[in-house]
Amino acid sequence: MKRSIINDLLKNPPIGNHVCVKGWVRTRRGGKQVAFVALNDGSTVHSIQAVIDLSKFDPEYLKGITTGACVRIEGLLVESQGQGQSAEIQASEIEIYGKADAADYPLQKKGHSLEFLREIAHLRPRTNTFGAIFRLRHHLAFAIHEYFNKKGFYYFHTPVITGSDCEGAGQMFNVSILDQENPPRNANGQTDFTQDFFGCRTYLTVSGQLEGELGAMALGGIYTFGPTFRAENSNTPRHLAEFWMVEPEIAFYDINDNMDLAEEFLKYVISYALQHGRDDIEFLAGMYDGELINRLNFVLDNNFIRLSYTDGVEILANSGRKFEFPVYWGADLQSEHERYLVEEHFACPVIMTGYPKEIKSFYMKQNEDGKTVRGMDVLFPKIGEIIGGSERETDYDKLLKRINELNMSLDSLWWYLDTRRFGTAPHAGFGLGFERLMLFITGMTNIRDVIPFPRTPNNASF
Numbered sequence: 001m002k003r004s005i006i007n008d009l010l011k012n013p014p015i016g017n018h019v020c021v022k023g024w025v026r027t028r029r030g031g032k033q034v035a036f037v038a039l040n041d042g043s044t045v046h047s048i049q050a051v052i053d054l055s056k057f058d059p060e061y062l063k064g065i066t067t068g069a070c071v072r073i074e075g076l077l078v079e080s081q082g083q084g085q086s087a088e089i090q091a092s093e094i095e096i097y098g099k100a101d102a103a104d105y106p107l108q109k110k111g112h113s114l115e116f117l118r119e120i121a122h123l124r125p126r127t128n129t130f131g132a133i134f135r136l137r138h139h140l141a142f143a144i145h146e147y148f149n150k151k152g153f154y155y156f157h158t159p160v161i162t163g164s165d166c167e168g169a170g171q172m173f174n175v176s177i178l179d180q181e182n183p184p185r186n187a188n189g190q191t192d193f194t195q196d197f198f199g200c201r202t203y204l205t206v207s208g209q210l211e212g213e214l215g216a217m218a219l220g221g222i223y224t225f226g227p228t229f230r231a232e233n234s235n236t237p238r239h240l241a242e243f244w245m246v247e248p249e250i251a252f253y254d255i256n257d258n259m260d261l262a263e264e265f266l267k268y269v270i271s272y273a274l275q276h277g278r279d280d281i282e283f284l285a286g287m288y289d290g291e292l293i294n295r296l297n298f299v300l301d302n303n304f305i306r307l308s309y310t311d312g313v314e315i316l317a318n319s320g321r322k323f324e325f326p327v328y329w330g331a332d333l334q335s336e337h338e339r340y341l342v343e344e345h346f347a348c349p350v351i352m353t354g355y356p357k358e359i360k361s362f363y364m365k366q367n368e369d370g371k372t373v374r375g376m377d378v379l380f381p382k383i384g385e386i387i388g389g390s391e392r393e394t395d396y397d398k399l400l401k402r403i404n405e406l407n408m409s410l411d412s413l414w415w416y417l418d419t420r421r422f423g424t425a426p427h428a429g430f431g432l433g434f435e436r437l438m439l440f441i442t443g444m445t446n447i448r449d450v451i452p453f454p455r456t457p458n459n460a461s462f
């Protein structure tokens with residue numbers, strides 16, 4: 001018999017029909033005559049209840065129906081007697097696909113800590129919490145494609161392996177097939193990368209932006225959406241070594257168009273999640289964060305504050321607040337500063353612009369003042385920086401000067417400079433940290449809990 005999806009059955013129950021469901025047992029309870037089995041197939045945070053009349057089945061076989069086991073249950077769908085359930089199944093046929101021995105299966109009880117669940121990343125998707133999180137991850141990814149597709153931007157695939165360092169922060173993972181213990185050496189005694197797989201030094205990309213710009217200079221508006229890698233040893237609740245970034249890049253956009261796009265985009269995907277992942281968001285709000293839905297609605301209902309770095313520093317300096325890191329013009333703002341502005345001073349998302357050029361990347365458009373660049377960061381409550389972007393420097397000479405000042409290698413950037421030689425155009429773009437957005441939408445507080453298999457320092461086993 002054809003399998004029904006549990007989400008469909010609960011939303012629109014065909015009462016009186018014979019149905020077949022397949023899934024994993026969440027709980028089994030009951031007494032001598034009947035057993036109540038809560039079955040979940042991953043399609044929704046809600047489980048369907050199957051009522052088993054014990055006299056109708058082989059008691060030995062039924063012993064295999066324990067928490068975690070995978071089963072097929074067929075039977076009549078009837079209106080549920082229990083609260084909060086629309087329908088339940090009166091089991092007439094049961095098949096056990098896979099047992100889960102109660103002595104070994106780690107997910108016996110409810111309410112395991114998130115820390116414990118991180119240690120069993122291979123099983124945690126089977127909990128209600130992680131089911132909800134990973135369904136939301138899917139909805140958000142879909143919303144991102146839908147938004148850009150509607151805007152007429154093209155999904156442009158940028159490489160994961162690259163020879164250039166986009167952010168210039170030197171936090172890249174090497175990609176090499178050379179014998180690490182005994183690499184070939186050149187005349188100067190240095191590792192000879194001409195003998196490596198690509199004939200040059202290569203890394204895992206920190207951002208698809210530079211190649212994305214090439215796409216924008218041909219297709220007009222593009223976006224990338226893929227994994228990016230940073231070897232920064234920051235063991236914080238907001239950093240991953242492997243994370244997903246969404247990077248639109250648009251010809252003829254200036255910094256103001258870029259800010260408008262970032263705000264509209266974030267509101268679109270948040271609203272999509274509220275619409276299509278409502279059950280899951282409500283579940284997470286109930287379990288972890290009573291303010292979650294209010295916070296999401298607040299972002300939808302309010303205009304983001306637009307603030308210059310200079311004004312931001314002044315507000316922070318006059319706040320009377322003692323920060324761990326000092327605030328002065330030129331300082332790179334820390335998460336404590338960003339969160340003070342967003343959560344306390346304005347109590348609203350903030351887009352900050354006009355940063356000192358020293359603390360931002362080489363490609364940002366330089367302002368007339370010679371000191372600041374047209375960079376922008378979108379700062380969110382509970383998260384801090386969720387988006388970083390800028391209008392790009394289009395002037396060949398200014399860009400080259402900056403690359404030289406920063407001692408960056410021209411060998412790996414000549415093609416990027418070529419865009420400024422041939423039909424250069426004003427353009428802008430930004431990068432959204434997909435897992436930071438996930439933190440905001442789910443109310444989770446540790447970035448390790450919003451990606452199925454987190455990669456962090458000392459953690460890549462599975």
Ligand code: 4AD
Pocket residue numbers: 166167206207208209230238239240241243245247248385386387388389390429430431432433434435436
């Ligand atoms: O601000 P970032 O470094 O900007 C760029 O990489 C630009 N090339 C983007 C562009 O203009 N196309 O990174 C962008 C965003 C940050 O705002 C943050 O949300 C996220 O990526 N991010 C991280 N997320 C998780 N773990 C990390 N280690 C992250 N580093 C950055």
Ligand code: MG
Pocket residue numbers: 377385387388
């Ligand atoms: Mg940034």
